Amino acid sequence: MSFFEKILDLGGKKQSAPPQEIKKEKLDFFPSTPEEEILKSREKIGKEILRGGANYSEHIKLKDDGSGIFKPKRGEKKRLRCVEGGTFYKRERAAYLVDKFLGFELVPPTIIREIEGEVGSFQQYIQDAKSGYEVDKNEIKMVEMIKMRVFDYIIWNTDRFGSNFLVKGKKLWAIDNGLSFCRESAANGFFPIGLNVLLNQYIPQEVIDKLEKFFSWDDGKKILKDLLLELLDKDEVDACFKRMEIITDLISTDLIRKSKGAIPYEAKFELAFD
Numbered sequence: 001m002s003f004f005e006k007i008l009d010l011g012g013k014k015q016s017a018p019p020q021e022i023k024k025e026k027l028d029f030f031p032s033t034p035e036e037e038i039l040k041s042r043e044k045i046g047k048e049i050l051r052g053g054a055n056y057s058e059h060i061k062l063k064d065d066g067s068g069i070f071k072p073k074r075g076e077k078k079r080l081r082c083v084e085g086g087t088f089y090k091r092e093r094a095a096y097l098v099d100k101f102l103g104f105e106l107v108p109p110t111i112i113r114e115i116e117g118e119v120g121s122f123q124q125y126i127q128d129a130k131s132g133y134e135v136d137k138n139e140i141k142m143v144e145m146i147k148m149r150v151f152d153y154i155i156w157n158t159d160r161f162g163s164n165f166l167v168k169g170k171k172l173w174a175i176d177n178g179l180s181f182c183r184e185s186a187a188n189g190f191f192p193i194g195l196n197v198l199l200n201q202y203i204p205q206e207v208i209d210k211l212e213k214f215f216s217w218d219d220g221k222k223i224l225k226d227l228l229l230e231l232l233d234k235d236e237v238d239a240c241f242k243r244m245e246i247i248t249d250l251i252s253t254d255l256i257r258k259s260k261g262a263i264p265y266e267a268k269f270e271l272a273f274d
Helices: 003-012 020-029 034-041 088-102 142-155 205-215 218-229 234-251 254-258 265-271
Strands: 044-050 057-062 067-072 110-115 118-124 165-168 171-174
Touching (some): 034 110, 034 118, 088 110, 088 118, 088 205, 088 218, 142 171, 205 218, 205 234, 234 265
Antiparallel strands (some): 044 057, 067 118, 165 171
16 A cells, blocks of 8 residues: 555544644655655756647756656736636646545646746656547546546636647546636536536546545645645635535435436536535
8 A cells, every 4th residue: 555545544534633743744745756856856957848838838858867847937828817827837736736635646746846047837747648639538548537527627627628638558647737726616607628528427436435535534635725725815725625525525415326326417507616
């Protein structure tokens, strides 16, 4: 069992007051992993400007080994009224943290780093991966796709297209999360990309278990909320947690059981969070 699995196991046991050393371990673990340390500490030795995206980004090569995608704050272009310009890079990191605490393992390690005087998000590069547009849907495990749709609902991602996720083997990676945590709600007509696809889909037990385990973990929720408040406005963080609560409650109800494990279409507006 990995350390991360042990942490989630603690959550499943609903430990609201773990021993002080365990609590410190959790605090130390979540902000930094070995992959994040590589992104944080290794020297830049080269770069390639990436073309085709709406925002400026660079593929940065690191000394010894490894590389990442750097998205500087200055390269952001505001495209939605519900996502403030100059905050995309923080949302990339926030999305990674949510994914990490849920244990979905969809978002590559992502940090905030200053490179040559510019601050931005820096995400681990997934070598030899294909974009969603380049693969046949049969190459993607359905549990991975549904997990990403649930994740996109939780972070209220408004920008998930075939170019914004990668596939390597049958593993799916959710990248380009800068237009997430939108301030607008479903009640105002704003739904994240793919929510309609999620409706009437079978929700794998793996996804249900991870959501229920996290939501029963009081200390984990507090730590995640504190970390997100360093990156997002309070109303955005509160809305994210409200969505987690809504979908966790929904998948535990008789409504979804009667639908044989699927979120029925009529539940669409229950997923609003106003």
